[in-house]
Amino acid sequence: MKIYYEDSLPYAAEFFAGLGDSQVFSHKDVNAELVADADVLLVRSTTKVNAALLDANKAIKYVGTATAGTNHLDKAYLQSRGLAVHSAAGCNAVAVAEYVLSALFVMAEKLDWQLTDKTVGIVGAGHVGTRLSEKLTALGIQYYLCDPPLADAGDSRDFVTMDTIMQCDIISLHVPLIEGGKYNTEHMFDTSRIAQLREDQLLINACRGEVIDNKALLASFVAGRKLNIVLDVWENEPDIDQALVPYIALATAHIAGHTVEGKARGTEMLYQQVCEQFGFDATKKLSDYLPSPQPNCINLDETLEGQALLSALVLSVYDIRMDSAQFKSTIAQPDQFRYIRKNYSIRREFAALSVNTGNYPGSEAIYALGFNRK
Ligand SMILES: NC(=O)c1ccc[n+]([C@@H]2O[C@H](COP(=O)([O-])OP(=O)(O)OC[C@H]3O[C@@H](n4cnc5c(N)ncnc54)[C@H](O)[C@@H]3O)[C@@H](O)[C@H]2O)c1
Numbered sequence: 321m322k323i324y325y326e327d328s329l330p331y332a333a334e335f336f337a338g339l340g341d342s343q344v345f346s347h348k349d350v351n352a353e354l355v356a357d358a359d360v361l362l363v364r365s366t367t368k369v370n371a372a373l374l375d376a377n378k379a380i381k382y383v384g385t386a387t388a389g390t391n392h393l394d395k396a397y398l399q400s401r402g403l404a405v406h407s408a409a410g411c412n413a414v415a416v417a418e419y420v421l422s423a424l425f426v427m428a429e430k431l432d433w434q435l436t437d438k439t440v441g442i443v444g445a446g447h448v449g450t451r452l453s454e455k456l457t458a459l460g461i462q463y464y465l466c467d468p469p470l471a472d473a474g475d476s477r478d479f480v481t482m483d484t485i486m487q488c489d490i491i492s493l494h495v496p497l498i499e500g501g502k503y504n505t506e507h508m509f510d511t512s513r514i515a516q517l518r519e520d521q522l523l524i525n526a527c528r529g530e531v532i533d534n535k536a537l538l539a540s541f542v543a544g545r546k547l548n549i550v551l552d553v554w555e556n557e558p559d560i561d562q563a564l565v566p567y568i569a570l571a572t573a574h575i576a577g578h579t580v581e582g583k584a585r586g587t588e589m590l591y592q593q594v595c596e597q598f599g600f601d602a603t604k605k606l607s608d609y610l611p612s613p614q615p616n617c618i619n620l621d622e623t624l625e626g627q628a629l630l631s632a633l634v635l636s637v638y639d640i641r642m643d644s645a646q647f648k649s650t651i652a653q654p655d656q657f658r659y660i661r662k663n664y665s666i667r668r669e670f671a672a673l674s675v676n677t678g679n680y681p682g683s684e685a686i687y688a689l690g691f692n693r694k
């Protein structure tokens with residue numbers, strides 16, 4: 321069996337060794353000829369899988385993406401070839417939720433906000449939206465969920481409409497890119513919705529760039545509006561509209577899901593799927609490969625309290641300002657968007673770390689955020 325995998329899948333060599341002949345490729349070089357004899361094709365979001373890539377391949381039996389989003393896979397084409405859409409649903413949900421927390425604490429400092437007085441509107445209550453809601457509960461921050469597909473499917477949680485979401489102080493987007501139809505998300509934030517945003521609100525997009533009309537957003541800034549926007553994802557990546565970047569409060573290069581665990585979990589999920597499809601025992605586990613974080617224990621800064629203490633803790637693990645500063649200072653250089661993503665010094669998730677809470681009375685909130693007890 322020939323297994324071809326993109327070089328951005330961590331631990332793919334280790335997981336797939338012994339299942340067949342493995343060959344690694346870069347998304348820059350991949351073409352129909354290169355993967356013409358692949359039985360198994362494993363990608364991340366930078367490789368488009370469609371007729372142009374696979375028409376010449378008569379052997380293909382499994383295509384999988386080690387990501388949550390699947391909009392780079394031509395689903396109708398895969399179906400026409402009798403292939404299922406395999407993804408790593410939920411692999412990086414915790415990573416994105418922790419990215420959003422970092423953004424919330426940084427923006428709260430900038431805007432002088434007490435987060436427990438604010439409301440968060442979560443659009444898309446799937447893997448990411450749910451993980452985020454759990455972390456907000458741990459912090460005592462009120463949130464609302466909007467997810468019409470889940471509401472229609474009978475999910476028992478309480479859901480609100482987009483009109484209610486638009487009244488929240490903070491709006492965080494966690495929907496897939498859906499182009500058209502009843503649940504369309506493309507340009508969900510179009511000119512009209514962007515016009516409804518108030519300057520005392522915060523909008524975060526860490527799902528797909530096309531969910532916000534970037535041209536309309538830029539026009540709104542150019543017209544003088546002072547909106548608070550955090551963007552991890554952009555229309556037309558990697559060739560994004562650079563004119564928009566200076567207006568964005570925190571700007572990053574589609575790295576919200578790039579924790580060590582989030583990326584590696586994606587590879588592990590595809591390994592499990594391939595083993596199941598081809599009748600192998602899935603004996604390998606992510607824990608066999610993950611390095612121990614250094615240091616792996618954090619001492620709380622007990623000179624602080626309340627939001628300041630939690631903010632210092634979260635930012636000590638991941639401070640989005642560092643990524644934003646690097647992005648803003650280098651994005652004008654050619655190929656920089658790709659470069660940042662490829663060379664990202666990926667971070668750890670809270671669950672990889674222990675916290676010594678000492679005599680801090682709010683220790684349960686810290687463990688509920690995902691940290692381990694010391
Ligand atoms: N920036 C990153 O690094 C990163 C990482 C992970 C995921 N993502 C993106 O975020 C998206 C969400 O990730 P996930 O793992 O939570 O996916 P998911 O499929 O678990 O959840 C998406 C949710 O959005 C809901 N939804 C669909 N259309 C909607 C609409 N019109 N209005 C409101 N809700 C709607 C779905 O019903 C679903 O519950 C992914 O599809 C991916 O594109 C980005």
Ligand SMILES: O=C(O)[C@H](O)[C@H](O)COP(=O)(O)O
Binds near residue numbers: 387
């Ligand atoms: O959909 C996802 O899972 C994320 O957007 C993911 O982080 C994309 O990462 P990439 O494959 O581009 O490294």
